[in-house]
Amino acid sequence: MTTIHGVMAEFGSDERLVAALKAARAAGWRRMDAFAPFPVAEAAELLGSRGNRVAWIAITAGLLGAGIAYGTQWWLSVHDYPINVGGRPLHAWPAFLPATTIVAILWAAAASLIGMLVLNRLPRLSHPVFAAPGFARASEDRFFLLMQSDDPRFGAAAATRFLESLQPLRVVEVPGQVPTPGPPT
């Protein structure tokens, strides 16, 4: 038996997409995804994400980077390899600060990109939605709503019927793996 990834509807504007998402949530659908050619903050909120976690990852990484940078300089200069240069203090904190600041920024910036990719489960070489007809326009001017097959009330016929009631441009079945279950949204 072939598995099904979900059922997807295509819309012509972000307002229609957001309206469809609201209707789906009101009807009790929980496992969904939406695709758009530009950020649609309202749709992301309906799916339960605001991107705050990226900021926390970046802040944590920045503090960690600063700690490691300062700690390394302090430990190497004071304990592991102390050099007396004209009696100047070994723990020369003002001289340690420039590298500490900039390494903190380096870690935070790298962590925001890497954190974003990890949270998004990217990079990946392929995904079932790419096989859906017309999906290439998700990067141009079309908006897609996907009802995932891991929703407890999912049935291909029921999902198709529901999506068609929202008057989309078209509804297609997306073959492929059942999405890996994540936290309900």
Add this chain to the structure above:
Amino acid sequence: MIGPLRLVVGAAGGVAAALLALRLGRRGTPTGTDPAQAVLVPLQRRYGRGFTFGLLGASLGVLLLAYAVVALLLVGTGLWGTNIPFVWGFDLINYVWWIGIANAASLFAAILVLRRHGLRTAVNRFAEAAALAAVAAAALYPILHLGRPWLFHWVLPYPATFQVWPQFRSTLVWDLWGILSHVVVTSLFWYTGLIPDLATMRDRAALRGRMLAARLYGLAALGWRGSVVHWARHQAAYRLVAALVLPMLVSAQTIVALEFASTLVPDWHQGRVPLHVVVTGLPAGLGVVLVLAILLRGTLGLQHLIDDADMRLLGQLTAAAALASLWLYGDELLAAWLEEDATRQASAARILGPYAPLWWGGVALTAVLPQLLWSARVRRSAAAGILIGLGAAAGVWLDRFALVAGGLLHDHLPRIGPAYAPSGPEWTLLLGTVGLFATALLLFARTLPVVSMFETRHEEDRSEGA
């Protein structure tokens, strides 16, 4: 002397090349004025004569760079005009200059991203690319000026077999982290914004049957599929990196300036040096972005995306940065007058001595000339914009020369021997880095969307809805 003739010839060459590119591009590029087509330029098979000639010229510059680097590695820094007390010459002058350009371009792009300004749909992507190319050109210098560049890894804290660590109380370590962070953060800023557009390029290339291009763009897009949840995190990450760029570029440039300030050379040993270097770097980078914006408008038909209001903002920003620089030049004179005797004499030697034309030329080109951009008539003229933009960049270069070489004219010890003058190999290296910068930007314009496609879509969608 520094060869004023060579300077004039070089500057005239730069202006002529820019105007020629504008003219050739207007005729040669097969793009219309349709914005959707204009940003899809990378997928065209033919790109016009302007691009071919430009790339040829720029590649010659890269060849020069290769020649200068190989000669330096074989012979050593004795090829350069530097000698005690002028231990720093073109290596530091050009490094600080390129970093200034990179900083202002990054600053401009980061401010646009953070303010969610309409202009960023057009110029921020290219400003980021210019910053990246300038950082690449800048990063070459500190490594090459080490004397034995192949041992540069000695500044990294790694457990070496000879059990010696870097000296963390030395400014050399700041330099390493400053440059490394600058390169990495600038690249991340550019790449993070690029990911969704790479996905668009992947899909467009596939629609046109260009499977190899689609695969390559697809790999670079990391499997981006435009999920709105991904978008939310992407926007958070993009804005975070933009916010991090601001302290990064201030501290990177400050670190360079602190290396001057922490020496005992009277003219450099001043707390105002970091502020001076950060602020006077801005007109150079904004001038370069202005020139690039004019060239993009002219050659790729982007008038629709980079409109007159955008050009007004960019011109006024350049003029405002020049005004801030004027303030700092005044502060420089005031500080020199108020400082103790040794500093005052050293500053006087720099401002009135043999390098005086450089200092005054720097003030005229960086701080005074861009004031013309307050005038709407001047801003509307492409030729005037190019002249003023390149002039500001050249002016900052003169200022850096006056700071690095002129600052050493009057040290604690009497100077014997001639003043610093750059040698042929140093000029070759400078021309080579300019070639590298131009090549990087041309290849970027050829292979990647020069304006942010997803932001353009968003803007157009909003204006239709309104």
